[in-house]
Amino acid sequence: MPLVRISHPAGMTEAHRQALSDGVQEAMESTIQVPPNDRFHILTEHASGLIFDAHYLGIERSLAWVAVQITLRKGRTVEMKQALYRRIVENLATDPGLRPEDVMICLVENDLADWSFGKGEAPYVR
Amino acid sequence: MPLVRISHPAGMTEAHRQALSDGVQEAMESTIQVPPNDRFHILTEHASGLIFDAHYLGIERSLAWVAVQITLRKGRTVEMKQALYRRIVENLATDPGLRPEDVMICLVENDLADWSFGKGEAPYVR
Amino acid sequence: MPLVRISHPAGMTEAHRQALSDGVQEAMESTIQVPPNDRFHILTEHASGLIFDAHYLGIERSLAWVAVQITLRKGRTVEMKQALYRRIVENLATDPGLRPEDVMICLVENDLADWSFGKGEAPYVR
Numbered sequence: 001m002p003l004v005r006i007s008h009p010a011g012m013t014e015a016h017r018q019a020l021s022d023g024v025q026e027a028m029e030s031t032i033q034v035p036p037n038d039r040f041h042i043l044t045e046h047a048s049g050l051i052f053d054a055h056y057l058g059i060e061r062s063l064a065w066v067a068v069q070i071t072l073r074k075g076r077t078v079e080m081k082q083a084l085y086r087r088i089v090e091n092l093a094t095d096p097g098l099r100p101e102d103v104m105i106c107l108v109e110n111d112l113a114d115w116s117f118g119k120g121e122a123p124y125v126r
Numbered sequence: 127m128p129l130v131r132i133s134h135p136a137g138m139t140e141a142h143r144q145a146l147s148d149g150v151q152e153a154m155e156s157t158i159q160v161p162p163n164d165r166f167h168i169l170t171e172h173a174s175g176l177i178f179d180a181h182y183l184g185i186e187r188s189l190a191w192v193a194v195q196i197t198l199r200k201g202r203t204v205e206m207k208q209a210l211y212r213r214i215v216e217n218l219a220t221d222p223g224l225r226p227e228d229v230m231i232c233l234v235e236n237d238l239a240d241w242s243f244g245k246g247e248a249p250y251v252r
Numbered sequence: 253m254p255l256v257r258i259s260h261p262a263g264m265t266e267a268h269r270q271a272l273s274d275g276v277q278e279a280m281e282s283t284i285q286v287p288p289n290d291r292f293h294i295l296t297e298h299a300s301g302l303i304f305d306a307h308y309l310g311i312e313r314s315l316a317w318v319a320v321q322i323t324l325r326k327g328r329t330v331e332m333k334q335a336l337y338r339r340i341v342e343n344l345a346t347d348p349g350l351r352p353e354d355v356m357i358c359l360v361e362n363d364l365a366d367w368s369f370g371k372g373e374a375p376y377v378r
Binding site (some may be wrong): 005014044046047048050051052053055056057059061067069078080082085086087089090100101102103104105106107108109 | 255260266269270271273287289290291292294295296310323342360362363365366367368369370373374375377
């Protein structure tokens with residue numbers, strides 16, 4: 001059910017982009033109970049337009065900086081969210097090799113009635 | 127007031143994109159009381175980067191898959207949201223001819239104070 | 253902490269885009285207490301795909317129309333949001349010279365636990 005938006009610099013290979021998607025997906029599966037086949041990701045490359053502070057909170061960011069915004073139903077605990085963040089940066093450090101400093105994550109929560117996955121159905125509120 | 131983001135595959139004609147926008151707009155007007163001239167849509171095409179499961183919940187998706195994310199003020203009932211989903215896929219099946227299986231919809235709710243439509247005004251909280 | 257998405261027409265110089273980002277950032281700093289180095293903006297240009305009503309609420313919009321969507325933690329008052337909207341359009345009128353009618357703003361609120369700025373940390377819920 002999460003809808004994931006990944007905004008990344010231009011010039012990446014498709015394998016690199018797939019690794020970004022895979023790493024976020026595995027992290028959601030292993031920490032916040034997202035089913036393996038519940039994957040809906042939108043990746044957008046930016047030749048320019050990613051404008052960010054390179055030092056905020058003492059974290060040193062590089063031009064490889066990526067923003068991950070995840071819309072998901074409400075209900076995850078703070079501990080689950082913390083585990084999610086840790087797992088995403090671990091996964092992306094392994095593949096495609098992103099520095100943990102270069103991964104921003106932002107969650108937006110909504111309700112069970114706010115989702116349709118096709119056919120005009122609202123499967124979570126039957 | 128809704129802000130609509132439509133993410134779709136590349137290679138569509140402008141008429142096709144306009145039909146996507148028209149179909150979503152008419153559905154919002156006819157099911158959740160959005161005024162006809164309250165239209166603010168952002169369409170983004172993706173030559174790649176739409177990464178989704180082709181079978182989640184038993185719905186068979188194709189490469190024509192489109193994601194519609196709508197930010198709107200809170201207050202619509204579950205029944206209104208269900209009607210909205212049904213109407214969007216009906217409209218998009220008619221024009222531009224999308225399969226109902228290929229339309230994902232995700233809502234995000236906010237408050238009346240969260241909107242400005244120009245001139246720096248917040249018209250819903252006067 | 254805000255994550256800012258600015259959707260604008262294609263054909264702008266980088267200086268013009270930077271001015272969009274700068275104007276929104278300064279407004280957040282001066283009206284809703286965002287720290288100066290807390291800047292995370294994603295700008296997207298649209299050769300087509302910005303589909304909006306040119307007259308809604310009696311505001312006359314032009315093809316220069318820009319949409320600004322800001323995700324931020326909950327807690328700002330209505331008065332702070334109104335000040336934010338006014339300041340954004342003032343700043344963008346000065347540079348890059350946008351008409352106040354051409355600036356739409358939409359806020360989405362989340363929680364302190366919904367943010368990670370790097371290293372997999374959730375700094376607002378330590």
